[in-house]
Amino acid sequence: MTALPLDIRQERPEDAQAIERLHARAFGPGRFARTAYRLREGAPLLPELCFTALVGTYLVGSIRFSPAVADGHALLALGPLTVDPSFSSRGIGCSLMNAGLDAARAAGHGLVVLVGDLPYYRRFGFSPVPMGRLVLPGPVDPARFLWLALSEGGAEGVSGNVSARAGL
Template identity: 50%
Template sequence: MLSRAGTAMNDLTFTIRQETAADAEAIERLHERTFGPGRFARTAFRIREKVGHRIDLSFTARVGTLMVGSIWQCSITIGETPALFLGPVTIEPAFRGRGIGQELIRRSLEEATKLGHRLCVLVGDEPYYGKLGFKLIEKKRVTMQGPVDPARLLIYELEPGAFEGVAGVIRPDWNGIGVIG
């Protein structure tokens, strides 16, 4: 378990722990409150629904016993290269801006590195995720089936140089559960 205190202005102690099967209902309710029914139409959701998320790389954040955040990762390929797809990162609206999302991301990336993964992709805003080391992917180098703003397609190298020479379409990796790329 990992605990972090928030900023001096908003002191907050929260705990990060690996997701368990018992968390499923609370996470689904958190997703409903945060993203609403429109989440099912997003291209990123379409990829995740095909393979499910990896519970070994998914975490929750709690303030006391209240779940206030969640992060998922799932297995994908970029062309023929195995990778991870990060998201959604979901934070209860009243707890946003307190560092919980960043800590969930750090923890999930640390665990992915320990397990030998090399690349992680997400669809998000570069000003926020860039602070954590994500970089914008050059236009047309990597694509997704479905509408995605190329200015929001980001990559994180869990191993330096892992993205060199990688290009292609992002697809769900049905064989990637437990497979190290």
């Protein structure tokens, strides 16, 4: 496999259309009905935590974070993490995850949640949310509802209904 000239950088406003096309290619039109999308509805992106991956000038990946809340406790909702299907299995998602999680830790965030495959996200330290601890705004396979404490005690006392935190 040839190494890609990969550039990971913060998302820019002019990336929005390319990211939307990437999401459409990767997830299709049904993505808007998923609980993970409903969780982020109405919440602004946190630009300092959103990154893109480019090969040359072609946008091949994106990671985004939005603010969320669980009964008064601030947390982050990760997603989507997207890699162009024609560029999968080349470490792009891993590079984006590391950039996003490093930035979230550096910014002092305590906890991040997502809906995804445990076998993939476990390598970054994610584990299933304990049953009944947090509740999403729609149905989700409990084995796919994951969290990661970004700091010591980041998950302590966090419980309840999770919703987007709008108006930041």
